[in-house]
Amino acid sequence: MKRWNFTPYHQQIDEGLAILGTPLPEHDTQWPEWEVFVQAKRGGPHVNVGAVHAPDPEMALLLAKENFIRREPCVNLWIVNTEDIHATASEDDALFQYTFDRTYRNTTGFKLDKPTAE
Amino acid sequence: MTDDELLARFEARIDRGEKIEPGDWMPERYRSGLIRMISQHAHSEIIGALPEGAWIPYAPTLKRKMTLIAKVQDEVGHGQMLYRAAETLGITREEMIDQLLTGKATYSNVFNYPAETWADVALIGWLIDGAAIVNQTKLLLGSYGPYARAMERICFEEGFHLKQGYDAICVLMAGTPSQRAMVQDALNRWWWPIMMFQGPRDKDSVHSAELLRWKVKIKTNDELRQEFLTKFVPKILAFGLVIPDPELRFHEETKEWTFTEPDWDEFKRVIRGGGPMNKERLGVRRLAHESGRWVREALDAFVREGRAA
Ligand SMILES: [Fe+2]
Numbered sequence A: 001m002k003r004w005n006f007t008p009y010h011q012q013i014d015e016g017l018a019i020l021g022t023p024l025p026e027h028d029t030q031w032p033e034w035e036v037f038v039q040a041k042r043g044g045p046h047v048n049v050g051a052v053h054a055p056d057p058e059m060a061l062l063l064a065k066e067n068f069i070r071r072e073p074c075v076n077l078w079i080v081n082t083e084d085i086h087a088t089a090s091e092d093d094a095l096f097q098y099t100f101d102r103t104y105r106n107t108t109g110f111k112l113d114k115p116t117a118e
Numbered sequence B: 001m002t003d004d005e006l007l008a009r010f011e012a013r014i015d016r017g018e019k020i021e022p023g024d025w026m027p028e029r030y031r032s033g034l035i036r037m038i039s040q041h042a043h044s045e046i047i048g049a050l051p052e053g054a055w056i057p058y059a060p061t062l063k064r065k066m067t068l069i070a071k072v073q074d075e076v077g078h079g080q081m082l083y084r085a086a087e088t089l090g091i092t093r094e095e096m097i098d099q100l101l102t103g104k105a106t107y108s109n110v111f112n113y114p115a116e117t118w119a120d121v122a123l124i125g126w127l128i129d130g131a132a133i134v135n136q137t138k139l140l141l142g143s144y145g146p147y148a149r150a151m152e153r154i155c156f157e158e159g160f161h162l163k164q165g166y167d168a169i170c171v172l173m174a175g176t177p178s179q180r181a182m183v184q185d186a187l188n189r190w191w192w193p194i195m196m197f198q199g200p201r202d203k204d205s206v207h208s209a210e211l212l213r214w215k216v217k218i219k220t221n222d223e224l225r226q227e228f229l230t231k232f233v234p235k236i237l238a239f240g241l242v243i244p245d246p247e248l249r250f251h252e253e254t255k256e257w258t259f260t261e262p263d264w265d266e267f268k269r270v271i272r273g274g275g276p277m278n279k280e281r282l283g284v285r286r287l288a289h290e291s292g293r294w295v296r297e298a299l300d301a302f303v304r305e306g307r308a309a
């Protein structure tokens, strides 16, 4: 006697076992990847939190919400096709090393505690 | 740069405590070790959702039901995040899912045991998620950026899993004698699978040394097991529960636990597919995969043909 009007998968173990050894179709869906950016509060930045697979932007937004906003604050979501992101090579971090003292670009480069003649 | 120079630069970066990012040069064994570990971890999250998911229709109260749904949804989300982290190493999610469904992949042995009563569900949330937290808080410190980032979010959610499991145990232990007996019975059956949760003993563990040096692993299996015992044995005993190992003892001098070794032959048998629930778990997973196929195909067609059509 069935007590539910729905059939959770765990009640269909025999059906599962019956197809277990059968070959998988050659191509399943490997959807494009979308990077997810969350804006936690108005005025704040959109921060990358991870990525989802989805066939289109609309579905990507839906999955991003399900995957990343189950309990954390969010006022706005962005998704960007991962292929559309252009980046410097990660091994090129030397590119961002300063070759000479650049403290003159910062407040710390100036000590004006009392007036002095130059 | 020669391979030796690249390796030296890679290891120096790890020694400095910096993370490795997807585009970086990395040794092949680092890449393959990570793929094996992260995909196994992802599969464990997906299969781990099954024993608990099966209890959703039977949860004793509406709050417990909603909590259990939230936890199971978290676990499946963890699986997705981890598949994505592994993909940055050059394998696709589709390949990993195929490996799982065809029985080529392994996942945590602990999910190949049955969750027979509600006390099992409570105990899984408390002690198995608890054991997982011991591992996962270490993985946060791992050297691979995408894995460590995924771990941050996962650890945050695991905190809730542990708390709700502990809470469910508290309620049962404050209940009737038969409720308390149900928890004791769950502990008796789950103790040995839990003792195997951190994996084989260090002396039997094949991959460890290099992965530890490259901070793919942070602690050895034996160290993690010791930490689990230190954290949880006092809490188990505080309930008046009896741990089914008369040899379990803490030694003040060495600050170590000694215990009866779990049956490591059983461990090998279960990982090769011979556990009580291996077939059922994969069967249910495969059925869910097949049942969802029409949705995936419909979405594909929808995108291909355009929504105006
Ligand atoms: Fe999880």
Ligand SMILES: [Fe+2]
Binding pocket: B075, B129, B132, B157, B158, B161
């Ligand atoms: Fe969990």
